[in-house]
Amino acid sequence: MQFGIGLPISTPAALLDWARRAEAGPFDSLGLLDRLVWDNPEPLIALSVLAGATERVRLQTEVLIAPLREPSLLAKQAATLDVMSGGRLVLGLGVGGREDDHIASGTDLRTRGRRLDEQLEIMRRLWAGAPFGERCGPIGPAPLRPEGPEILFGGFQPAAIDRVGRWGGGFLAAAAPSWAGGLFDTARASWNAHGRTGSPRIVAQVNVALGSPELIEDARTSMGGYYEFSGRADHMLAGMLTTPDQIRTAIKQFDDLGADEMMFYCYGRDADQVERLAEIVG
Template identity: 70%
Template sequence: MNVGIGLPVDDPAALLSWARRADAGPFSTLGLLDRLVYHNPEPLVALAVLAGATSRIRLQTEVLLAPLRGTALLAKQAATLDRLSEGRLVLGLGIGGRADDHQVTGVDLRARGRRLDQQMAVMRRLWSGEPYGDGVGPIGPAPFRPGGPEVLFGGFKPAALARVARWGDGFLAAAAPSWAGGLFDTVRAGWAEHGREGEPRLVAQVNVALGPQELIDEARASMYAYYAFTGMPERMVAGMLTTPGEIRGALAAFDGLGADEVMLYCYGRDPRQVDRLADLL
């Protein structure tokens, strides 16, 4: 089972240090979340910079809110980053749920799931080199990975889980092992029902902070602020893992569920967490 690092968003300038440390360590992937009405860096721009600062580690959006973006431009951006990173892009996609993000883009919050399905049909076609349609030709460049970058879908509802087999390569579960097991089973069943070959790639995510109490307090405050829109940020913060034993236990649990990778998502800014997490692996 691979282990990746989810990057903090409070200090974009620090991400280069995080990325270089992770690239030199045992980690498989760098992950970066997405919001629009927030102070986080735009993930595709940020990951493009990190691609140039690294050589082997994968670059994952976790998750990119595709319905907020124009479809043709998103397809071109993803193909470009996949090409320049030599296939290291993993496009984690979701629909989001923040009203303000949708308000500022003029996207109907109620139609975001249907919009994502429509976007995937277009992007898969463009990444395969086919014309856009209606007299409009292909939109390049051709991605490094035939058919486009690897696509993971995040979410919890049936429509989100079914989307994995229809359009994706795997599933991103931001859930505790006690909940993720059932989600994994549903995704596997949908994969088989659609006649897909092989197995879906299953990626889990856990929130961690490893270091002195000052760092843990900072991480909890950052996570609280990020999830304040839910009305129950305390619940999210309570699930943060802050000791080597807790983190090892979660990794073992996800390994038992058949996860292919676990992303250790960090909210504290200190890049020395990369080295601490590497040591416990």
């Protein structure tokens, strides 16, 4: 199983340090969350900066709320980062659930799932080199593969997970091991039902904080604020892993479920957590 670092969103200026430390350690990916009405860095711009500071690690959006964005521009942005990073972009996509994000972007919360499917059809056509339409030509640059960057889909409902098979992407599960297995099975079933060869890449996401009580409290405050809108902040905080033994247990559980990668999301701002996690997984 591979491992990645989910970058803290509260201190954008510090992310270069986090990225360089992860690049030097046993990590394979850098991940960034997405919101519009929040003080997080915009993921594609931030990962573009981090691409220039790294050479090896994947650059993953986890997940980019695609319905907030215009599809032809998103296709161009993703293809640009894909080419300039040497194919390291992984485009994790989801629909989001915050009404204020959609108010700010002028999009309709109620139709976000249908909009994502329409966006995927447009982006795949553009990445393959087709013109935008009868009165508008192709939109480059061309990504390294005709089908575009690798895509992951986040979600919990069967209709959302079925995009894994329909569009040929991997699955990102922000779920505890106790119920992630069923989600993994649904993603694999979608893959097989749509006649895909091989298997989807399965990425598990866990929230961690390793360090002093002050660091853990900092992480809890940041994470609690981020998830306050959901009404489930306390539940999310209860699942935060704060000891090496908890993290080792989760690694074994996800490995037994067949996860291909495990992303450690850090809400605490101390970058020394990268080395602490490296000691556990190294």
